[in-house]
Amino acid sequence: MQAATRREQKEVTRGRLVNAAMTLFARKGIVNTTTADVAKSVRMSHGVIFLHFPTRDDLVVAVIDDFGARLSAEFRRAFEQDLGLRSVLKAHLRVLQEFEPFYARLVAEAPMLPPKVRSTLMLLHAAVSYELFTALERERKAGRARKIERPLLFNTWIGLVHHYVVNRDLFAAGNSVIAEQGETLVNHFMTLIKP
Amino acid sequence: MAEKCPACGSCGMPMEKPEDFALGDVTRPYCRHCTDARGELLPFDQVLATNARFYVESQGVTPAAADKMARAMLADMPAWRGRH
Numbered sequence: 603m604q605a606a607t608r609r610e611q612k613e614v615t616r617g618r619l620v621n622a623a624m625t626l627f628a629r630k631g632i633v634n635t636t637t638a639d640v641a642k643s644v645r646m647s648h649g650v651i652f653l654h655f656p657t658r659d660d661l662v663v664a665v666i667d668d669f670g671a672r673l674s675a676e677f678r679r680a681f682e683q684d685l686g687l688r689s690v691l692k693a694h695l696r697v698l699q700e701f702e703p704f705y706a707r708l709v710a711e712a713p714m715l716p717p718k719v720r721s722t723l724m725l726l727h728a729a730v731s732y733e734l735f736t737a738l739e740r741e742r743k744a745g746r747a748r749k750i751e752r753p754l755l756f757n758t759w760i761g762l763v764h765h766y767v768v769n770r771d772l773f774a775a776g777n778s779v780i781a782e783q784g785e786t787l788v789n790h791f792m793t794l795i796k797p
Numbered sequence: 798m799a800e801k802c803p804a805c806g807s808c809g810m811p812m813e814k815p816e817d818f819a820l821g822d823v824t825r826p827y828c829r830h831c832t833d834a835r836g837e838l839l840p841f842d843q844v845l846a847t848n849a850r851f852y853v854e855s856q857g858v859t860p861a862a863a864d865k866m867a868r869a870m871l872a873d874m875p876a877w878r879g880r881h
Contacts, residue, residue: 752854
C-alpha cells in the first residue's frame, strides 16, 4: 500500500515537472530554459529533477512524448471511426492547438536541438506521415484523391502547418493560429489532393 | 498528462495493440519490427537499418540523416543502452 502511494507520488511529481517544463519551454524557449528554471517554477530542489530525468534532454523528450501520446489517442479515435483524411487532418490540428505555444518553440528550435530530441520529433512526424498516407490511400481507392508519394504528402502538410505555427504572431489576432486558421488550412489541403 | 501505452524497449515504438508486440504477446518487451519469427531481438544493425528506413520513407530525409537520427534514438533504449 505504501509502495503504491510512493509510486503515485512519484508519478504526480513527474507530471508536475513535465507540465512546468512545457510551460517554460513555451515561454522562454527550449534552448533557453534550464533544469534549474523548471525546479524553481515548481518550488522543488534542483536535484529532484534528476531523480526523474537523468539528463535535461530526457526532460525535453518526456514533454514531446506527452504530446505524442495525445496525438496517438486522437489518431486512434479517428481511425476506429474509419473517418477520412479531413478527420485525420483535424485530429492532428486539434492536438497541435492544445500544445501550440510549446509546439511552435519545438519547431522553430528543432535544428538547434540535440539529435536525441530531434529524433523524437521525427518519430512523431513518422507517425503523422503514416496516418496521413493511410487516409489518403483510402480516399484514393474511393476515387476522391490522387496518388501522392508519402514523404511529399507529409512534407506538404507539415510545411504548411509549421509556417503558420512558427509565424503565429503574424497570422492570428488571438492566442491560437490553429483556432483561427486551421479550417482554412484543412480546406486548402483537401483541394490539393483532389484527383 | 496523456495516458501512455507501453513502448518497445528497442526502438521506442508505442505498442497499443497485441499485434504490435513480438509474437502478439503483450508481456514481451519488444515490438514485432525489432524481433524475429521466434520473438528474439534482432541484431542492432538490423534494427538501426529498419528505423532509418522508416525516417526516409515517412519524411524523405537523406539516408545519412536518417541513420544519425535513428542512432540517437536507439542509443538510450533499454535494449541498446551502454552499447557504445
